[in-house]
Amino acid sequence: MDITETALPGVGLRHDFTTRAGRQLGVVTHRTGRRDLLIYDRDDPDRCEVIQLTDDEADALADLLGADRLVSHLAKLQQQIEGLAIDWLEVRAGSPYAGGTIADTQARSRTGVSIVAIVRGERAIPAPTPDQRLEAGDTLVVVGTAKGVGELTALLGS
Amino acid sequence: MRHAVVLLELGGVFLGLGILGRLAGRLGLSAIPLYLLAGLAFGEGGLLPLVTAREFIEIGADVGVILLLLLLGLEYSASELTASLRAGAPAGLVDLALNFTPGLAAGLLLGWSPLAAVVLGGVTYVTSSGIVAKVLGELERIGNRETPVVLSILVIEDLAMAAYLPLVTGLLLGGGLLASALPVGVALATVALVLLVALRYGETLSRLVFSPSDEVLLLVILGLALVVAGLAEWLNVSAAVGAFLLGIALSGHAAEAAQALLTPLRDLFAAVFFVFFGLQTDPRSIPPVVVAAATLALVTTATKLATGWWAARRAGIGTRGRWRAGAALVARGEFSIVIAGLAVAAGLESSLGPLATTYVLVLAVLGPILARFIEPLRTVNLPR
Numbered sequence: 001m002d003i004t005e006t007a008l009p010g011v012g013l014r015h016d017f018t019t020r021a022g023r024q025l026g027v028v029t030h031r032t033g034r035r036d037l038l039i040y041d042r043d044d045p046d047r048c049e050v051i052q053l054t055d056d057e058a059d060a061l062a063d064l065l066g067a068d069r070l071v072s073h074l075a076k077l078q079q080q081i082e083g084l085a086i087d088w089l090e091v092r093a094g095s096p097y098a099g100g101t102i103a104d105t106q107a108r109s110r111t112g113v114s115i116v117a118i119v120r121g122e123r124a125i126p127a128p129t130p131d132q133r134l135e136a137g138d139t140l141v142v143v144g145t146a147k148g149v150g151e152l153t154a155l156l157g158s
Numbered sequence: 159m160r161h162a163v164v165l166l167e168l169g170g171v172f173l174g175l176g177i178l179g180r181l182a183g184r185l186g187l188s189a190i191p192l193y194l195l196a197g198l199a200f201g202e203g204g205l206l207p208l209v210t211a212r213e214f215i216e217i218g219a220d221v222g223v224i225l226l227l228l229l230l231g232l233e234y235s236a237s238e239l240t241a242s243l244r245a246g247a248p249a250g251l252v253d254l255a256l257n258f259t260p261g262l263a264a265g266l267l268l269g270w271s272p273l274a275a276v277v278l279g280g281v282t283y284v285t286s287s288g289i290v291a292k293v294l295g296e297l298e299r300i301g302n303r304e305t306p307v308v309l310s311i312l313v314i315e316d317l318a319m320a321a322y323l324p325l326v327t328g329l330l331l332g333g334g335l336l337a338s339a340l341p342v343g344v345a346l347a348t349v350a351l352v353l354l355v356a357l358r359y360g361e362t363l364s365r366l367v368f369s370p371s372d373e374v375l376l377l378v379i380l381g382l383a384l385v386v387a388g389l390a391e392w393l394n395v396s397a398a399v400g401a402f403l404l405g406i407a408l409s410g411h412a413a414e415a416a417q418a419l420l421t422p423l424r425d426l427f428a429a430v431f432f433v434f435f436g437l438q439t440d441p442r443s444i445p446p447v448v449v450a451a452a453t454l455a456l457v458t459t460a461t462k463l464a465t466g467w468w469a470a471r472r473a474g475i476g477t478r479g480r481w482r483a484g485a486a487l488v489a490r491g492e493f494s495i496v497i498a499g500l501a502v503a504a505g506l507e508s509s510l511g512p513l514a515t516t517y518v519l520v521l522a523v524l525g526p527i528l529a530r531f532i533e534p535l536r537t538v539n540l541p542r
Contacts, residue, residue, distance in 0.1 A: 006306050009242055009313045010233040010291070014301060028301050031414060038301035046303040046479030 085146040098136035111151040113144030167211035197436015222431030224401040225424040231405015236356035242313040249469035250314030256461040258283040274507035286491030304479040327396035330504040364412035443512040451516035462487040485532040489525025
């Protein structure tokens with residue numbers, strides 16, 4: 001499927017493509033964030049019906065059309081890699097390691113699980129060093145065996 | 159007591175413009191022709207001549223021109239300008255040849271000076287990007303395939319203005335072609351430099367100017383625009399061009415935020431500018447030029463239709479799309495008045511002002527109507 005991109009000076013960008021059934025569809029992304037859904041006319045291929053969408057509406061439509069399916073697809077993919085578990089663990093306020101460093105948890109030696117990233121609010125800390133401090137509310141992205149991840153979950157929570 | 163009169167007059171003008179704007183919206187018209195008519199009524203020989211508020215309106219009109227051009231520059235980023243120039247140069251040349259010539263020829267036929275004829279050429283050349291943007295939005299044609307063709311012609315016209323305005327300003331100052339070669343050269347070199355800087359360092363520049371506080375950003379950008387415009391005027395390069403170049407140089411966050419902040423301010427001062435232009439025109443001077451203006455409007459409607467038709471055909475657009483592209487380009491408005499305003503301020507050719515006013519009155523009304531109704535006309539004529 002070929003998606004054509006056309007610049008609209010002063011307005012934004014237009015993307016369009018032809019469906020297998022021969023209809024032409026497009027989206028105009030305005031600089032203001034507004035989206036227009038375009039459905040081109042059968043008789044006059046240069047003309048289109050326009051449906052204006054606000055930011056929220058465009059998100060909702062994208063969800064309906066496939067973003068959710070993409071997420072479930074990813075989840076399935078993750079289970080299919082045998083022996084490897086990737087998980088997101090939260091450091092709760094009561095955790096003994098909230099305020100400690102990664103080295104304090106001894107996660108690698110005790111469970112064989114690596115902490116590959118920390119998500120803190122809007123920010124991510126990729127490849128944290130052992131002396132990286134953990135805060136309550138952090139989400140740890142961890143990789144290891146399913147068993148190891150289970151053990152680390154218990155360790156962080158206890 | 160004098161203050162009270164100024165306030166009453168100004169308030170009356172704004173209130174009147176507001177009511178006219180509303181009326182224009184109801185009728186689906188551009189408000190520009192109604193503002194010009196209001197100006198005619200407020201001026202000498204009009205229905206309600208203004209006495210004390212004129213000074214404010216005169217300065218307001220200057221600010222209006224600066225804001226019109228600043229926002230025009232902000233609308234397009236430097237990369238959009240260069241990309242449009244590369245892709246649309248042939249269409250831009252056809253546009254210039256077909257639409258500048260009628261004005262130039264008409265000026266010469268009327269027995270005007272060559273300079274006045276060049277100014278009239280500019281008046282007939284420039285499509286009103288403000289009216290076109292509004293029409294395309296209202297008729298939901300932004301997604302149409304002929305629309306990029308129309309937009310790229312507008313972009314090239316804007317770039318042409320960056321060369322044309324300093325040229326005319328230089329010539330109006332007197333001294334002929336040779337003496338104005340220097341300011342024109344300076345202006346063109348500045349345009350090139352600003353484009354280069356904007357392409358390379360646009361982000362840095364915008365970060366320097368940007369502020370998350372609307373108030374600070376508004377003051378900084380407005381202040382910068384007036385200072386740059388003042389400097390440009392002092393260097394005889396035309397204040398409008400200075401503001402336009404500042405608009406091009408700014409990009410990214412700063413440009414987007416400034417555009418949103420300055421648009422209402424532009425609308426206010428641009429309205430003042432149209433009134434001021436009308437104000438300078440004596441309504442009694444209009445009847446003698448009506449025939450010339452109407453003929454010129456008719457001819458340049460045909461030439462813009464042909465320009466759009468040709469450019470759209472070149473882009474592989476179907477017949478109906480070609481007519482739509484042509485009709486979209488017909489409207490003339492703010493920039494025709496800006497150009498005529500330069501000549502009027504310099505006291506060139508007394509019938510230029512009334513002719514330009516009448517011409518824009520006709521095409522600012524006719525353009526949107528033609529764009530709207532070209533479609534059913536063509537649909538009826540064409541067997542499906």
